[in-house]
Amino acid sequence: MSKLKITAEAYLKENIDDHTQIKPWPEMNNLPVFLKSIYRFYEMTILNTRCVLLEILDETPGIDTIQKQIKRIGELTNKQVVLYYKEISIYRRKSLIKNRISFVIEDGQMFLPFLSLDLKKEPQIKKKTKVTAFSTSTQIAYLYFLYNKNVVLNTTEFAEKLGFSLMTASRALNDLYDAKLLTYITSGKTGRSKKYQRISDPEYFKVGKALMKTPVKKIVYVRRMPEDGLIAGLEALSDLTMINPPRHLVRAISQKQFDIANLKIIRNTDIIKDESLVELEIWTNDPKQFTDNNYVDYMSLYASLREIKDERIEQALEEILRGEGWFTD
Numbered sequence: 001m002s003k004l005k006i007t008a009e010a011y012l013k014e015n016i017d018d019h020t021q022i023k024p025w026p027e028m029n030n031l032p033v034f035l036k037s038i039y040r041f042y043e044m045t046i047l048n049t050r051c052v053l054l055e056i057l058d059e060t061p062g063i064d065t066i067q068k069q070i071k072r073i074g075e076l077t078n079k080q081v082v083l084y085y086k087e088i089s090i091y092r093r094k095s096l097i098k099n100r101i102s103f104v105i106e107d108g109q110m111f112l113p114f115l116s117l118d119l120k121k122e123p124q125i126k127k128k129t130k131v132t133a134f135s136t137s138t139q140i141a142y143l144y145f146l147y148n149k150n151v152v153l154n155t156t157e158f159a160e161k162l163g164f165s166l167m168t169a170s171r172a173l174n175d176l177y178d179a180k181l182l183t184y185i186t187s188g189k190t191g192r193s194k195k196y197q198r199i200s201d202p203e204y205f206k207v208g209k210a211l212m213k214t215p216v217k218k219i220v221y222v223r224r225m226p227e228d229g230l231i232a233g234l235e236a237l238s239d240l241t242m243i244n245p246p247r248h249l250v251r252a253i254s255q256k257q258f259d260i261a262n263l264k265i266i267r268n269t270d271i272i273k274d275e276s277l278v279e280l281e282i283w284t285n286d287p288k289q290f291t292d293n294n295y296v297d298y299m300s301l302y303a304s305l306r307e308i309k310d311e312r313i314e315q316a317l318e319e320i321l322r323g324e325g326w327f328t329d
Helices: 003-015 063-077 090-098 136-147 155-162 166-178 203-211 233-240 255-261 269-274 298-305 311-322
Strands: 021-024 039-046 049-056 080-085 102-105 110-112 117-119 182-187 193-198 216-222 249-254 278-283
Touching: 003 021, 049 063, 063 080, 063 090, 090 102, 090 110, 136 155, 136 166, 136 193, 136 203, 136 298, 155 166, 155 193, 166 182, 166 193, 233 249, 233 298, 233 311, 249 255, 255 278, 298 311
Parallel strands: 049 080, 080 102, 249 278
Antiparallel strands: 021 039, 039 049, 102 110, 110 117, 182 193, 216 278
């Protein structure tokens, strides 16, 4: 499924027409080769109107060229023609509107005069609030760059790496950039594509450490060990340091893993106290995402235990982090 279909179709369904559909143009053989090298063609049905949606493949043509190409495509298809942009300059937007050329932009702006639709992004003055904790997606992004210190990628590449939507990926990268944890360089023919990379150690660790939140969504007790659970919590800390082991084995799994594991939760507090059970941490993200062994990754382990006010645990957590190249006191 194309990213255009995911982003544009979802937005149009939410804001304009629940029945909006975008799919590949079915009559590609009727189109000239030179046009197929410039645009990716889609069939868009919105408000019961079938039209041609064009995704520009490379550098945006000039307005005069666009007019000629749209006229030709309209003659060949006998349909209204709409341009799709990921982003657009104010100058280009004004030119398109002036020349009555229909368009849709990924951020929600659109001009569809044949439907009498002209939705503009209203200017907003955003009050920047100081971030005190990462969101789940931003924390995953932070961990990705923590464990992949030399990676340089754009929003699309980042979304594919982590399985994020473009919107979630963009928000997470912007959050890290606003926290001064990422920098970027611009690239591409238009000079608008941003390639992100993280700042150097140990500052990246030091700033992010203060913003980390626990990945543990909830803790339950079960009798059966989950198949894909990773060693977590105080059990992991005791295995990796000299701290005493906890009464129960501790495992971490994602919510998705838990939903399919069919595990019976023990709720009786007396049974929990008296029997050897498995303390199961259900995480907001996949615990296996940033580790290649049987233990949860060290930074997430730190975040899961940091609120325990025990000097021995605090010292043990510092001990396991100290062995990492990005650690600083």
